[in-house]
Amino acid sequence: MSVALYCLFAAALLIIVSKMPVAIAMSQLNRYDNLEPRRQQSQLEGWGFRALSAHQNSIEAFPLFAAGVLVAVQAGASPDVVDALAITFVVARLLYNALYLMNKGTLRSLVWGVGFGCSLALMLSPVWGL
Numbered sequence: 001m002s003v004a005l006y007c008l009f010a011a012a013l014l015i016i017v018s019k020m021p022v023a024i025a026m027s028q029l030n031r032y033d034n035l036e037p038r039r040q041q042s043q044l045e046g047w048g049f050r051a052l053s054a055h056q057n058s059i060e061a062f063p064l065f066a067a068g069v070l071v072a073v074q075a076g077a078s079p080d081v082v083d084a085l086a087i088t089f090v091v092a093r094l095l096y097n098a099l100y101l102m103n104k105g106t107l108r109s110l111v112w113g114v115g116f117g118c119s120l121a122l123m124l125s126p127v128w129g130l
Helices: 003-017 019-028 037-041 046-075 079-101 105-128
Strands: none
Touching: 003 019, 003 046, 003 079, 019 037, 019 046, 046 079, 046 105, 079 105
């Protein structure tokens, strides 16, 4: 299996990892409400709300990245380029989540742009002959 496909798996796991701070914040509201978690999440503020936003963005970013990896691999784009873009995406997503929790909006947005750019570049890599 290629590095890019391992990165695809890692990006899927990041969705779960990004939920962990949300669960901690929810448990600090009284206890984790597994019957109505979305209602409880609507009460989050501060770092808990930012954690929820980071988690939701992880879910939103995954499909474009997955499509990019699968298009690039299936179309036979350069494995070195695809692997580099996939690794960069995963690192960017890790940084994005951390920066969101730390309330660093400008840096977070720049890092988001890097990840988004990697997803687009993956999709276009076969066209560019990379």
